[in-house]
Structure formats: structure tokens, C-alpha cells
Amino acid sequence: MTRTLATARRVLQQLSHDHRSMALIIIMPSLLLTLFKYVFEGSPMVFNRVGPQMLGIFPFVIMFLVTSVTMVRERTSGTLERLLTTPLKRGELIVGYGLAFGFAALIQSLVSSAVAIWILDMNVRTPWVVVLFAVVDAVLGTALGLLMSAFAVTEFQAVQFMPLIVIPQLLLCGLIAPRDSMAEVLRWLSDVMPLSYATDAFTRASFTANMDSAMWIDLTVLAGSCVAAIALASLTLRRRTP
Secondary structure (H helix, E strand, C coil): CHHHHHHHHHHHHHHHHCHHHHHHHHCHHHHHHHHHHHHCCCCHHHHHHHHHHHHHHHHHHHHHHHHHHHHHHHHHCCHHHHHCCCCCCHHHHHHHHHHHHHHHHHHHHHHHHHHHHHHCCCCCCCHHHHHHHHHHHHHHHHHHHHHHHCCCCCHHHHHHCHHHHHHHHHHHCCCCCCHHHCCHHHHHHHHCCHHHHHHHHHHHHCCCCCCCHHHHHHHHHHHHHHHHHHHHHHHHCCCCCC
């Protein structure tokens, strides 16, 4: 545990000195939400209907990009190889990175949720539920970024995983069209994509006063997906790029 926390502290120190990455993580989701708000300034109902989903999607995408690119950079620079020559185990290393980026995801989600709800006047019945799922969604992006970084040789290849991992989830999560109206095979695919459960939860949070049983199921699926992705990332971690 001590080695894991030391790894998380080192990664957070690196992030704090990378002002561009910090701006991307903390500020960019709020800017995108603000842009989305004023795109539909003449139709406030659209922002109130789709805005909560965007509150989860923007952090998910950004944390996926930042985490996957950072991990590939650590490997290509030889940092991971040096760390793994120490008593630090692969699982401890991955969990340490997960804790660090998870903390960054927490700050990101709190800031973007505060901006959306109290500055942009997003209409939601249960703000704390929206914040909770925004945090879990951002952590999910972090976990998937850690997993996908194991299969990328360069930072450019890490970015190329977006069309494979992120975009299909955006298309099938129910944001563009209700999942019930999709072809049967697409409904099956959407059922195994974690972002679908986040979208469902954000939709219900817009009109439900408290966490209902369906939201607890969504939260369990999302948390399980995070744990599974981090576990797989620890198994597939390579010391260096071949």
C-alpha cells in the first residue's frame, strides 16, 4: 500500500507541473459544457435534457485521452521499466496511477458539475447523484485509458484508440437515439458498453428525486467496469515499448 500511494503521489506531482494537462483535465469540460449551453441558448429544454449526459461524456473522453497518452509516454521514456526494476509490483503500479488520475478525475467532475448546475443552471432533481456519476464516468475513462495504453506503441496510437473504444460507445449509449429503437444487434452491443449505463443514470437523475434501484444497478456496472479495466491493465502492462 505504501508503494502504491508513493506512486500516486509521484504522478500527481508530475501532473501539477504539467499546466497544459491540468488545464485540459480541469477546465476543458466546463468550457465544453458552456459552449454546449449557448449553442442551444434558444432551446433551453435541449440543454436540460442532454446536458447531464454531456456532464459525464466530456470527462470520460478527456480522462481516457490524458491517461492513455501519459502511460504510453511513461513507457517510451523508460520510466516504467525503471520503476519495475524496484520491488514495486505491476498491480501496485497500475493502482497507483489509477488513484492519481482518479483524484484528478474527482477534481474535474466536481468543478464541471458545479459549473453546470450552479452557473449554467442545468435543471436536475438530484445534484449529488449527477456529481457521483460524473466522477465514476471520469474514473471509467481513466481505467479504460490505462487498459488501452498497454496496446499502443506510440502516443499517436493511443489517440487512435478513440475511434475503437470511445466513439462506438457515444453512438450506442442512447445519447443520439433511444437504445430501444436500435436494431437488435446494436441493442446487444449497447448492453455491454459501460457508457450506456452512465447515460441511463444521467437521464433518470434529471427527473428522479433520489437514487432508485435502476441507478444502483448502473452504478454497480460502472464500478465493476472500472475495477475490471484496472485489473486487466495490470495483467497486460509491459515494461517498455518493443
